Amino acid sequence: MIPYGPEPFTDFSNLKEAQALDAAIAQARQESGANIPLVIGGERIMTEKKTKSINPSRKAEIVGHISKADQAQAEQAMQSAYATFKTWSKVPPESRAGLLFKAAAILRRRKHEFSAWLMIEAGKTRGEADADTAEAIDFMEYYGRQMINMAKRSNDLLVPYPSEVNRLEYIPLGVGIVIPPWNFPLAIMVGMTTASIVAGNTVVLKPASTTPVIAYKFFEILEDAGMPAGVVNYLPGSGAEIGDFLVTHKLTRYIAFTGSRDVGLRIHELSAKVSDGQMWLKRYIGEMGGKDSIIVDKDADLEAAAQGIVASAFGFSGQKCSACSRAIIHKDVYDQVLTRAVELTNQLKIGDVTDHSNFTGPVVDEFAYNKILEFIEIGKGEGRLMTGGNAPMADLGYYIEPTIFADVDPQARIMQEEIFGPVLAFTKANEFGHALEIANNTEYGLTGSVYTRNRMHIERAREEFHVGNLYFNRKCTGAIVGVHPFGGFNMSGTDSKAGGPDYLLQFTQLKLSSEKL
Numbered sequence: 001m002i003p004y005g006p007e008p009f010t011d012f013s014n015l016k017e018a019q020a021l022d023a024a025i026a027q028a029r030q031e032s033g034a035n036i037p038l039v040i041g042g043e044r045i046m047t048e049k050k051t052k053s054i055n056p057s058r059k060a061e062i063v064g065h066i067s068k069a070d071q072a073q074a075e076q077a078m079q080s081a082y083a084t085f086k087t088w089s090k091v092p093p094e095s096r097a098g099l100l101f102k103a104a105a106i107l108r109r110r111k112h113e114f115s116a117w118l119m120i121e122a123g124k125t126r127g128e129a130d131a132d133t134a135e136a137i138d139f140m141e142y143y144g145r146q147m148i149n150m151a152k153r154s155n156d157l158l159v160p161y162p163s164e165v166n167r168l169e170y171i172p173l174g175v176g177i178v179i180p181p182w183n184f185p186l187a188i189m190v191g192m193t194t195a196s197i198v199a200g201n202t203v204v205l206k207p208a209s210t211t212p213v214i215a216y217k218f219f220e221i222l223e224d225a226g227m228p229a230g231v232v233n234y235l236p237g238s239g240a241e242i243g244d245f246l247v248t249h250k251l252t253r254y255i256a257f258t259g260s261r262d263v264g265l266r267i268h269e270l271s272a273k274v275s276d277g278q279m280w281l282k283r284y285i286g287e288m289g290g291k292d293s294i295i296v297d298k299d300a301d302l303e304a305a306a307q308g309i310v311a312s313a314f315g316f317s318g319q320k321c322s323a324c325s326r327a328i329i330h331k332d333v334y335d336q337v338l339t340r341a342v343e344l345t346n347q348l349k350i351g352d353v354t355d356h357s358n359f360t361g362p363v364v365d366e367f368a369y370n371k372i373l374e375f376i377e378i379g380k381g382e383g384r385l386m387t388g389g390n391a392p393m394a395d396l397g398y399y400i401e402p403t404i405f406a407d408v409d410p411q412a413r414i415m416q417e418e419i420f421g422p423v424l425a426f427t428k429a430n431e432f433g434h435a436l437e438i439a440n441n442t443e444y445g446l447t448g449s450v451y452t453r454n455r456m457h458i459e460r461a462r463e464e465f466h467v468g469n470l471y472f473n474r475k476c477t478g479a480i481v482g483v484h485p486f487g488g489f490n491m492s493g494t495d496s497k498a499g500g501p502d503y504l505l506q507f508t509q510l511k512l513s514s515e516k517l
C-alpha cells in the first residue's frame with residue numbers, strides 16, 4: 001500500500017498560496033447565500049422552512065439558506081440508509097477505501113476553496129481553516145488504509161486448528177447517525193462520516209446547525225468521488241427537532257457524536273433504551289467536552305510555557321475541545337508566567353478573519369457569544385481580571401477579547417465548567433503534586449500539558465494526569481491524525497481515539513465462521 005504522511009500545512013508566506021486562498025475567499029463570498037437542499041437517497045429536496053448560516057465575522061452576511069428536515073424527512077432518510085445498507089455492506093473494503101482516497105484527492109485539489117468556506121462560515125483564520133482541511137484529508141487517507149489492513153489482518157488473529165478452516169471478518173453494523181459539532185465542521189464531520197462508510201455502514205448525517213454549508217460542500221465531494229446514492233444522506237435540521245427522533249429510531253444501529261457533554265449524555269441515555277421493533281443494542285461513540293489544563297513546573301522553560309498557554313487558550317477563540325482554559329502554575333514562577341502570558345495576549349489582534357493580520361476572529365454565533373460573556377461576568381466575581389473581558393465591534397460580529405483571570409480558586413465555576421471561548425483562568429499550585437491534583441479535579445479528562453525539565457515529574461505526570469491526550473513541553477491543542485490519536489476520559493466521552501489504530505473497530509463487528517473439513 002502507498003504510504004502517506006500527514007497533509008502538510010500551507011505556507012501562506014508563499015505569495016502564490018496566499019493569493020490563491022484570497023481568490024477562493026472572494027469566490028465563496030460570491031456564492032454565499034445560496035439555497036441548500038436536503039439529500040435523501042441521492043434526491044435533492046428543498047424544504048420551505050429554512051435556517052440561515054451566517055458569517056460570524058460579519059453577521060449581516062448570509063452564507064447559506066439551508067433546508068430544514070422535519071421528522072417525516074428524517075424517516076425517509078432512515079429508510080434510504082437502511083435500504084442502501086443491503087448493497088453497500090457487500091462492497092469490498094478495498095473499493096470502499098477507494099472512495100475515500102478519491103474524495104481525499106479531490107479535497108486536496110480544492111483545499112483553499114474549503115478553507116475559504118471554513119473562514120466565512122465558522123470564523124476560522126486561514127491557518128486554522130487550513131489545518132481543519134488538512135485534517136479532513138488525513139482522516140480519509142488514514143481510515144482508508146486502516147480498513148484495508150483490518151480486512152487483511154483479521155484471519156491472522158486466529159490460532160490455527162487441525163482440520164478446520166476458521167475465518168474472522170470485520171463486518172459493518174448498519175445505519176449510523178453521524179452528529180458532528182460546528183467547531184471542526186469539516187475535519188470531525190468528515191472523520192465520523194467516512195469512518196462509517198469505509199467500514200461498510202450507511203449514514204444519516206445531521207450537520208451542526210451553525211455550519212451546514214461546509215458539510216454540504218463535502219457531501220458533494222463524496223458524490224463526485226462516486227459514492228452511490230443513499231450511502232450518506234445529508235439531513236440538516238435542528239438537533240432538538242430531529243435529534244431524538246433519529247437517535248431513538250428502531251433502525252438506528254449506532255450513533256457517532258461529537259459535541260457538548262449535555263447533548264452527549266442525552267444521546268447516550270436515549271440510545272440505551274430499546275425501541276419497539278429494534279433488533280439490536282445501539283452503540284454510542286461519543287466525544288464530548290473538555291476543561292483542559294496546562295501545568296507549569298518551577299524549572300520549566302517559562303517563555304515556552306507562556307507561549308504554549310496563550311496559543312492553546314486563544315487559537316480559534318478558545319473554541320476547541322482541547323483548548324487550555326486552566327493554567328496551573330507552580331507558586332515560585334506564578335507571577336512570571338502570568339505577567340508574560342498577559343503581555344503576549346495583549347499583542348493578539350482580533351477581527352475579521354479575512355484580514356490575515358488578525359490572530360483570531362469572532363466566536364461562532366450569538367448563543368456562544370452570550371454564554372461566554374456571562375462566564376466573563378462570573379469570572380469577575382471569581383478572580384482578578386488581568387486582560388480582555390470586552391466585546392468590541394459588536395455591530396460587526398461576535399468578537400470577544402482574549403480574557404485572562406488570575407488567582408482563581410480551583411473549584412470556581414470558570415475553573416470547572418466548559419466555557420468554550422477565549423477565557424483562561426490562572427491558579428497557583430504549592431508544589432508539583434498539588435498541580436496534578438488540581439489538574440485532575442474536574443469531571444472531564446480530554447487534553448493536558450505539562451511544562452517541566454524535571455524527568456521524574458514527566459514520568460509522574462504520565463502516570464497520574466488522567467487525560468486521553470497528554471503533552472509535554474508543547475501546547476495542548478493541535479492533534480494530528482495517526483500521530484496523536486484523539487479522545488478523552490470521564491465526561492469527555494468514550495475515548496474513541498479518532499485518528500487512532502483502533503477507531504474503526506467501533507464501526508464494525510467481528511464475525512467468526514468455522515468449517516470442519
Ligand code: NAP
Pocket residue numbers: 179180181182183184188206207208209210237238239240242243244247258259260261263264266267287288289290320321322418420446486487488492493
Ligand atoms: P452541541 O451543542 O452538543 O452540538 C453538537 C451536535 O449535536 C450538533 O450537530 C447539534 O445540532 C446536535 N444536537 C443538539 N441537540 C441534539 C439532540 N437532542 N439530539 C441529537 N443531536 C443534537 O456541541 P457544539 O456546540 O456543536 O460543539 C461544541 C462542543 O463540542 C464542546 O463541548 C466541545 O468540547 C465539544 N467537542 C468535543 C470534541 C472531542 O473530540 N471530544 C471535539 C470537538 C468538539 P444543532 O447544531 O442543530 O443544535
Ligand code: MG
Pocket residue numbers: 053054055056121122210211364
Ligand atoms: Mg455560521
